[in-house]
Amino acid sequence: MSAASSPAPPVVLSIGSLSKTFPAQKALDDVDLELRAGEVHCLLGQNGSGKSTLIKILAGYHSADPGATVTLNGAPMTLGSTATPERAVAFIHQDLGLVAELDVVDNLALGNRYAGRWWLSGRRERRAAARLLSEFEVDLDPGRPLAEATPGQQTMVAIVRAVAATDGAPALLVLDEPTASLPQHQVEQLFDLVRKLRDRGAAILYVTHRLREVFQIGDRVTVLRDGRRITTQPVDTVDDADELVRLIIGRKPTEFSPPLPSPDSEVLLSASGVAGDQVTDFSLDVRAGEIVGVSGLIGSGYDQALGLTFGARRRSGGEVRLGGRAVPANRPDEAINAGLAYAPADRKRLSTIPEWTVRENLTLPRLPAVGPARWLGQRFERREVRPWIERLDVVPADPDRQLALLSGGNQQKVVLARWLRVDARILLLDEPTSGVDAGAKASIYEALADIAAQGRAVVLSSSDAEELCAVCDRVLIMRHGAVRAVLEKGDLSVARIVSETIRDSADDPQEGWHS
Numbered sequence: 001m002s003a004a005s006s007p008a009p010p011v012v013l014s015i016g017s018l019s020k021t022f023p024a025q026k027a028l029d030d031v032d033l034e035l036r037a038g039e040v041h042c043l044l045g046q047n048g049s050g051k052s053t054l055i056k057i058l059a060g061y062h063s064a065d066p067g068a069t070v071t072l073n074g075a076p077m078t079l080g081s082t083a084t085p086e087r088a089v090a091f092i093h094q095d096l097g098l099v100a101e102l103d104v105v106d107n108l109a110l111g112n113r114y115a116g117r118w119w120l121s122g123r124r125e126r127r128a129a130a131r132l133l134s135e136f137e138v139d140l141d142p143g144r145p146l147a148e149a150t151p152g153q154q155t156m157v158a159i160v161r162a163v164a165a166t167d168g169a170p171a172l173l174v175l176d177e178p179t180a181s182l183p184q185h186q187v188e189q190l191f192d193l194v195r196k197l198r199d200r201g202a203a204i205l206y207v208t209h210r211l212r213e214v215f216q217i218g219d220r221v222t223v224l225r226d227g228r229r230i231t232t233q234p235v236d237t238v239d240d241a242d243e244l245v246r247l248i249i250g251r252k253p254t255e256f257s258p259p260l261p262s263p264d265s266e267v268l269l270s271a272s273g274v275a276g277d278q279v280t281d282f283s284l285d286v287r288a289g290e291i292v293g294v295s296g297l298i299g300s301g302y303d304q305a306l307g308l309t310f311g312a313r314r315r316s317g318g319e320v321r322l323g324g325r326a327v328p329a330n331r332p333d334e335a336i337n338a339g340l341a342y343a344p345a346d347r348k349r350l351s352t353i354p355e356w357t358v359r360e361n362l363t364l365p366r367l368p369a370v371g372p373a374r375w376l377g378q379r380f381e382r383r384e385v386r387p388w389i390e391r392l393d394v395v396p397a398d399p400d401r402q403l404a405l406l407s408g409g410n411q412q413k414v415v416l417a418r419w420l421r422v423d424a425r426i427l428l429l430d431e432p433t434s435g436v437d438a439g440a441k442a443s444i445y446e447a448l449a450d451i452a453a454q455g456r457a458v459v460l461s462s463s464d465a466e467e468l469c470a471v472c473d474r475v476l477i478m479r480h481g482a483v484r485a486v487l488e489k490g491d492l493s494v495a496r497i498v499s500e501t502i503r504d505s506a507d508d509p510q511e512g513w514h515s
């Protein structure tokens with residue numbers, strides 16, 4: 001935003017006395033908030049602090065408790081109905097609301113409120129879609145089924161769609177963790193788009209757990225804790241990310257001490273030439289005690305390598321050896337027997353039962369017993385589950401709460417805890433902290449370090465360069481389907497990861513390697 005001496009830009013969104021009470025849970029407690037034209041206003045808070053609830057009330061998914069006042073450009077805003085959303089408001093929710101079975105053209109067209117269905121995917125829409133994608137510099141074939149696009153590409157389609165539905169000029173744009181699955185390079189592109197919209201005068205409400213982004217893109221920041229607004233202030237009055245963490249969790253963050261470099265120990269996992277999907281050559285050796293990272297751009301294959309290694313994705317070539325023994329391709333059962341565990345990135349869709357409780361989801365796949373054994377089993381589960389709930393700060397800390405009623409980040413914590421507590425020798429984790437708040441991230445890193453210290457090993461794929469620097473002994477960078485660079489602990493920095501990630505491998509495919 002411009003200097004303090006110029007007159008304050010007009011208020012676009014004004015929220016007064018906003019509260020929301022769910023059964024047994026007050027998600028928002030008397031929140032006031034103002035968003036001005038031409039500002040990116042970051043909304044921060046721990047998982048479960050009420051951010052999504054606030055957004056869902058604005059979007060009409062939830063009604064607010066009586067007594068709230070919300071205005072948009074000075075006029076009362078219609079709340080409590082998704083049927084008549086404000087035309088000038090664009091929302092990007094965590095659940096992008098796209099239809100995976102349709103192609104990109106149809107997904108964009110559906111958002112644009114075209115009346116007739118029979119011309120979907122017609123030439124006009126195809127041209128309009130191509131124009132929109134190129135305006136926002138999204139490099140994607142509009143005729144491709146959305147299901148084939150990576151999560152990052154899908155996010156961009158959702159943003160383009162939402163902005164287009166406001167005729168390209170939203171008064172208010174609400175972005176709920178849009179970068180959760182985007183590597184740095186794509187984040188920069190997204191930020192260019194966000195700045196473009198801000199400079200056109202949009203007020204932008206930006207929810208993120210990546211605190212660095214607040215300093216990159218934010219003009220002002222509001223922190224929620226336990227449903228209450230703790231502060232609203234200009235970003236340039238915030239010292240650093242540690243101060244943000246203190247505001248978010250209400251105490252000093254626990255120091256995470258990175259693990260010591262691991263000694264030359266036994267090779268637990270060896271992959272060579274693994275291929276399939278976008279991956280042409282994924283090779284690595286992982287020793288006991290190591291935490292190894294895999295990163296790259298969307299499309300580089302970095303987000304598919306672990307699924308291929310495990311057997312969750314169809315492997316077309318290469319070899320995977322566990323403890324020296326070859327594991328046949330596409331046999332996750334054999335991989336599990338040999339000591340491998342794999343947590344996919346799409347944890348919620350692929351691996352939870354939302355109707356079940358936190359306890360049941362955390363202890364899956366144990367089958368429910370019947371009779372007295374069931375009761376004993378539940379008591380045992382509760383005892384086992386509680387330390388994890390406390391360790392990862394699951395809110396509310398209730399093992400018997402239905403998983404679906406937890407906030408998105410808290411659901412992530414529960415599912416991730418399930419993998420952290422299994423006794424596998426090697427853990428493969430895709431994007432382990434995506435959507436998880438700063439406090440719990442540190443706890444997850446501690447848990448990974450503990451696993452490594454027990455002589456086990458972790459391989460994680462991540463688009464978060466800071467995370468890779470914080471926890472990994474070594475980071476493999478993939479470009480164009482293959483590992484092109486290996487950064488050892490001493491070489492690890494955000495700048496180095498980003499530059500290796502975006503470097504064009506055609507320049508020097510061999511020189512990209514580092515021993």
Ligand SMILES: Nc1ncnc2c1ncn2[C@@H]1O[C@H](COP(=O)(O)OP(=O)(O)OP(=O)(O)O)[C@@H](O)[C@H]1O
Nearest residue numbers: 022027047048049050051052053406407408409410
């Ligand atoms: N439909 C619901 N029924 C009951 N409780 C709910 C419901 N939706 C949310 N909650 C509770 O309200 C609180 C706030 O949740 P909300 O989703 O707003 O958090 P959040 O700040 O967006 O978290 P995250 O960072 O994990 O997305 C949480 O304790 C959550 O369990």
